[in-house]
Amino acid sequence: MNRTIVDFNHVSKKFFNKKSEMVVISDMSFHVDEGEIVALVGPSGAGKTTILNLISELLVPEIGEVKVDASLGYMFQKDNLFDWLTIYKNIALGLSIKRKLTKDDQKEIEEMAKRYGLYDFLDYYPTQLSGGMRQKVALMRTLLLKPSLLLLDEPFSSLDYITRLDLEEEIFKIIKNLKISAIIVTHDISEAIVLSNRIYVLSARPCTVKKEYILNEDMANARPNDARMNEHFQEYFKDIVETLR
Amino acid sequence: MKKSITTLKEFQKRQRLDKFLIVFLRIIIVALLFAFWEIGARTGVINEFLLSKPSSIWNLFITYIKSGELFKHVWISVYETLIGLAIGTIAGLLIAILLYLFPKVYTIIDPYLVVLNALPKTALAPVLIIWIGTGAKGIIAVSVTLSIVVTIISAYSYFVGVDKEKVRMLKTMGANKFQILTKLVLPQNYANIVSIIKINIGLAWVGVIVGEFLVSRGGIGYLVMYGGQVFKLDLVMMGVIILAIIAFIMYEILNILEKYLKKTKRRGKHEK
Numbered sequence: 001m002n003r004t005i006v007d008f009n010h011v012s013k014k015f016f017n018k019k020s021e022m023v024v025i026s027d028m029s030f031h032v033d034e035g036e037i038v039a040l041v042g043p044s045g046a047g048k049t050t051i052l053n054l055i056s057e058l059l060v061p062e063i064g065e066v067k068v069d070a071s072l073g074y075m076f077q078k079d080n081l082f083d084w085l086t087i088y089k090n091i092a093l094g095l096s097i098k099r100k101l102t103k104d105d106q107k108e109i110e111e112m113a114k115r116y117g118l119y120d121f122l123d124y125y126p127t128q129l130s131g132g133m134r135q136k137v138a139l140m141r142t143l144l145l146k147p148s149l150l151l152l153d154e155p156f157s158s159l160d161y162i163t164r165l166d167l168e169e170e171i172f173k174i175i176k177n178l179k180i181s182a183i184i185v186t187h188d189i190s191e192a193i194v195l196s197n198r199i200y201v202l203s204a205r206p207c208t209v210k211k212e213y214i215l216n217e218d219m220a221n222a223r224p225n226d227a228r229m230n231e232h233f234q235e236y237f238k239d240i241v242e243t244l245r
Numbered sequence: 246m247k248k249s250i251t252t253l254k255e256f257q258k259r260q261r262l263d264k265f266l267i268v269f270l271r272i273i274i275v276a277l278l279f280a281f282w283e284i285g286a287r288t289g290v291i292n293e294f295l296l297s298k299p300s301s302i303w304n305l306f307i308t309y310i311k312s313g314e315l316f317k318h319v320w321i322s323v324y325e326t327l328i329g330l331a332i333g334t335i336a337g338l339l340i341a342i343l344l345y346l347f348p349k350v351y352t353i354i355d356p357y358l359v360v361l362n363a364l365p366k367t368a369l370a371p372v373l374i375i376w377i378g379t380g381a382k383g384i385i386a387v388s389v390t391l392s393i394v395v396t397i398i399s400a401y402s403y404f405v406g407v408d409k410e411k412v413r414m415l416k417t418m419g420a421n422k423f424q425i426l427t428k429l430v431l432p433q434n435y436a437n438i439v440s441i442i443k444i445n446i447g448l449a450w451v452g453v454i455v456g457e458f459l460v461s462r463g464g465i466g467y468l469v470m471y472g473g474q475v476f477k478l479d480l481v482m483m484g485v486i487i488l489a490i491i492a493f494i495m496y497e498i499l500n501i502l503e504k505y506l507k508k509t510k511r512r513g514k515h516e517k
């Protein structure tokens with residue numbers, strides 16, 4: 001058995017405003033083990049981002065317990081690149097908050113950029129790059145912090161379809177190569193199936209786990225493009241749609 | 246039909262021509278205005294006593310330059326304005342930054358800021374001058390009151406208006422409030438801060454002129470005030486025209502500075 005790195009134990013989270021309170025997450029339990037890619041699928045406004053905020057301790061639950069034993073890397077729906085910084089400085093942003101950059105860091109950034117085909121763009125500004133490249137820069141910015149758990153919050157939803165397929169493929173490869181874990185939040189069912197090995201289907205607000213899917217070995221290990229062609233893909237897809245309805 | 250542009254050379258030529266035409270027309274407009282003014286005054290269509298005329302303003306201008314008077318008065322006003330502008334803008338921005346770091350304080354003082362902002366600050370000018378003195382200090386103080394409050398309010402609202410998602414991202418990277426300020430809030434608002442300074446140039450001038458009206462010892466405001474009192478309208482007009490020219494020059498200097506800073510920022514590449 002692999003070590004559990006995220007453990008949600010009967011967690012509830014409310015938001016208050018002047019006149020009312022809103023239960024966003026209600027008695028939710030789930031876990032992520034080391035080396036897993038877990039998908040959280042649910043309708044918009046369900047509370048998925050709130051779950052990630054709880055994991056990264058930007059929020060604390062009223063009831064229940066959130067245990068996290070990993071260093072986190074966060075990727076958002078928007079790339080959040082800073083227009084006034086070069087690609088190089090954007091990649092280095094997270095690191096520059098932690099400490100002063102060293103020569104070694106610079107070398108590492110350059111090597112990483114070479115690997116992801118961004119080396120020639122290090123001196124460019126974000127506005128000069130396409131959406132897919134920008135999201136890759138955002139990914140490098142995250143990976144440079146050496147996370148052991150990637151939190152992906154609908155990271156591809158603003159990209160065109162082909163770019164999205166390519167990035168899914170790439171990110172899967174990276175996660176497997178680095179032997180890290182990931183939680184991917186999405187409302188795209190097919191994305192969840194092809195990337196993850198386990199899926200939690202979430203209800204609308206208040207958010208709770210409706211059903212857990214453990215994908216079979218084949219699907220879990222296949223690269224996204226292959227998984228999409230797998231004979232079981234359709235079954236999972238149909239089943240999850242039913243659960244969401 | 247307009248001939249279409251087929252080469253870059255032609256395009257650049259057309260652009261230069263357009264630019265030249267625009268500048269040319271601008272000059273023509275001013276020249277015509279002054280010509281009509283002069284002719285109108287000489288033929289009696291325009292009341293020379295109320296409006297003076299360009300040639301007498303010019304003669305006066307030459308006399309003032311020769312005596313060195315003009316330089317003295319211009320320098321007094323420019324000096325007061327620059328100091329007023331600097332204090333109003335820098336102190337205003339610093340206060341806005343502090344309020345951004347301690348938003349609770351902002352919530353508490355918000356209504357006072359709103360009242361201060363709505364208050365016509367020139368009404369405070371006599372009091373300020375009594376408190377602080379009739380010299381340059383008092384005038385600068387009047388100038389500062391005009392720009393500082395609006396600087397605080399607008400800078401603060403720019404600061405809190407930055408993208409919440411980006412703030413959240415920096416927080417997940419472990420950034421503290423001060424790092425969020427220096428890495429995101431200030432650079433993001435660079436253009437806004439420049440536009441605050443541009444607005445403050447005008448406000449600083451208003452403060453200085455009002456101050457000089459009140460304590461009349463020197464400066465362009467003093468010239469205008471004195472000219473009005475003795476019905477020397479050419480002196481009044483000269484003061485106003487000089488004021489317009491200097492304000493324009495200050496504005497342009499800022500524009501050039503802005504462009505230069507942008508360029509040097511762009512050049513800051515990392516060596517490979």
Ligand SMILES: Nc1ncnc2c1ncn2[C@@H]1O[C@H](COP(=O)(O)OP(=O)(O)O)[C@@H](O)[C@H]1O
Pocket residue numbers: 015016024043044045046047048049050051205
């Ligand atoms: N800080 C907050 N204060 C109040 N309400 C919030 C806050 N953050 C999120 N919400 C509300 O909680 C609900 C779930 O939000 P979110 O987790 O962003 O959903 P999702 O990511 O699934 O689309 C939404 O209705 C949203 O308006």
Ligand SMILES: [Mg+2]
Pocket residue numbers: 048049153
């Ligand atoms: Mg969300």
